[in-house]
Amino acid sequence: xxxxxxxxxxxxxxxxxxxxxxxxxxxxxxxxxxxxxxxxxxxxxxxxxxxxxxxxxxxxxxxxxxxxxxxxxxxxxxxxxxxxxxxxxxxxxxxxxxxxxxxxxxxxxxxxxxxxxxxxxxxxxxxxxxxxxxxxxxxxxxxxxxxxxxxxxxxxxxxxxxxxxxxxxxxxxxxxxxxxxxxxxxxxxxxxxxxxxxxxxxxxxxxxxxxxxxxxxxxxxxxx
Numbered sequence: 056x057x058x059x060x061x062x063x064x065x066x067x068x069x070x071x072x073x074x075x076x077x078x079x080x081x082x083x084x085x086x087x088x089x090x091x092x093x094x095x096x097x098x099x100x101x102x103x104x105x106x107x108x109x110x111x112x113x114x115x116x117x118x119x120x121x122x123x124x125x126x127x128x129x130x131x132x133x134x135x136x137x138x139x140x141x142x143x144x145x146x147x148x149x150x151x152x153x154x155x156x157x158x159x160x161x162x163x164x165x166x167x168x169x170x171x172x173x174x175x176x177x178x179x180x181x182x183x184x185x186x187x188x189x190x191x192x193x194x195x196x197x198x199x200x201x202x203x204x205x206x207x208x209x210x211x212x213x214x215x216x217x218x219x220x221x222x223x224x225x226x227x228x229x230x231x232x233x234x235x236x237x238x239x240x241x242x243x244x245x246x247x248x249x250x251x252x253x254x255x256x257x258x259x260x261x262x263x264x265x266x267x268x269x270x271x272x273x274x275x276x277x278x279x
Contacts, residue, residue, distance in 0.1 A: 060085070060277050062181040062270075063188035065247065066201030068235045069212040071258055071266065072183035075201070077132070078267045079181045083274070088125065088174050089132045090184035090191070091154075093167050095145035096123055096136045098157040102149060108156055118166050148220055151231055155238035158185070164244050185239055188250040196277045198253035199270060207259050208232055 062079060064072050073089060080087035097118070101108065106117045124135045133142045144150070157163055164186075171191050174180060182191070188198035209229040216223055239247040249255065254273055258266045 059175070059177060060179045060197070060274070061175050061192045061195040062197045062199070062274060063192050063195040063250075063253075064181065064183040064199045064201060065185055065188050065249070065253065066183075066199075066256075067203070067208065067247070068232050068239070069208040069215075070201040070203045071211070071263070072201050074263055075199075075256075075258075075266055075270060076181045076183040078263065079270055079274070082267065082271065083179070083181075083278070085179045085181045086174070087132050088171060088180055088182040089134065090167065090171055090182055090187060092125075092132065092134045092142070092145060093123055093170065094158045094163070095150050095154050096134055096141055097121055097163055097167070098150050098154045099141055099145050100136060101157060102153060108160060111162070114160060115162050118162060121166075123170065143219070146216070146219065148216070148223065148227075148231070151235075155235045155242075159238065159242040159244050161244050164190075185247045186245040188253050189248060190245045193250070197270075197274050198250050199256050199273065200249040200253040201256045201258060203257060204259040205229070205232065205236075 062085070064076050066072050073091070077087050079085060100121050101117060104117060107113050122137050126133050133140060134145070135141065168191050171182065175182070175192060188195055209225060209232055212232060213225045213228045216228060256266060256269060
């Protein structure tokens, strides 16, 4: 393990993982890596190119044409897919409906994990996802596993999606989250599980400021 600090944040959809990760990065001047955006960008590419998820050869060939990059602006992470800015498009419902299935594909996860591990080799980073503390960075100094009441999660997600998806309903969002939870926790490839040494953070009744203070308290012992 190198001297750089890695904060791994895992948990269910719409628990505020990205919100917390971005806040930590801003406060501590760490690099924020949005692993979920990487899988969403792959899902977007597969959607655009009508990739059959059950066709292993087709998937493997498609992955050779997926080139992802991050750039940061005001501590907001923007992602490009083959040099095209797709930060907004990857948040639309068609991608949300497909991303768990794409994330469950072995070849996809292998390629994304390789890219994520490269990012953590030399810098202080905070990364959120489903398997960061269990698969990507099992030796991370700080691991946080986030959860919250499903109804609260759906309401949060609905508020986030509604401005860009005016026809969406709260019921649709709730069903989408329930479906993703099932897929994420039952898939064979790197299922969503809490690392044994991960700290549980239930933020159902916490403000963003309160959860940030909680996380910073866990990271502080590792700071010089």
